[in-house]
Amino acid sequence: MVAEGAEQETTGTAGGTSAEQPPAAAGSPAPDPKIAAAVAAAEAAGPAAGESVRIDSWIWSVRLVKTRSQGAAACRGGHVRVNGERVKPAYSVRVGDEVRVRQEYRERVVIVTRLIRKRVGAPVAVQCYVDNSPPPPPREAIAPAGIRDRGAGRPTKRDRREMERLRALRGLSGTPGSIPGSGPGPARPGSR
Known part of the structure; x- marks a missing residue:
């Protein structure tokens, strides 16, 4: 039975490829x-x-x-x-x-x-x-600014400055005085 099917495919008779249905390209998988x-x-x-x-x-x-x-x-x-x-x-x-x-x-x-x-x-x-x-761009290129590792503790003053700088670059800064050197900030009690 298998030999008959193989002969039919090679000769182009019933069961083989026909002009109406083109054969699948060599090397490409059969469509699902x-x-x-x-x-x-x-x-x-x-x-x-x-x-x-x-x-x-x-x-x-x-x-x-x-x-x-x-x-x-x-x-x-x-x-x-x-x-x-x-x-x-x-x-x-x-x-x-x-x-x-x-x-x-x-x-x-x-x-x-x-x-x-x-x-x-x-x-x-x-x-x-x-x-x-x-x-697409790499994930670290689009990571949100200011993300810290869990368990890293409280950010240092240097870390806070870096986070503020990154937020300013992204336009997320809320107050005009939150970036050092950007102008006068709100007055603190006890300062002159």
Whole structure:
């Protein structure tokens, strides 16, 4: 039985590869049936012939933003560019467009390969674009300022000055006199 199946595959008869279904590329794993079914469902939910997809809806559908309203706000704020141009939320995205979404600490750069308008799972979403984003910054580069090791005790005067300097660099300083040398601070009792 196994030998017959092997002969059928090599001769191209029933059970072998056909012109309708291209063979899988050499070296690439066979697609997961669950992902293939989800891709088919996403394509069925995609736009009909001649219809378009809004950019805010597309970036939400492929999970570049958490909500569609965040996508629309990013477009209005100028954080979304398509082919180098700032776009409004109603801009119609097309296959082949380069979409840049600027987020908190990084910029995502993707090329559209498939149009969808309903949110899909992450394995399906990554098949709708080609990710050309630069790698994210290292975690220590975005660590919050002023974090101390647990059990390190009370900060010294030098440690406090360093924390204040870091907070000032990040714009988190609350009072104008909290940074040494930045001007007169509040008067202390007993000082002249």
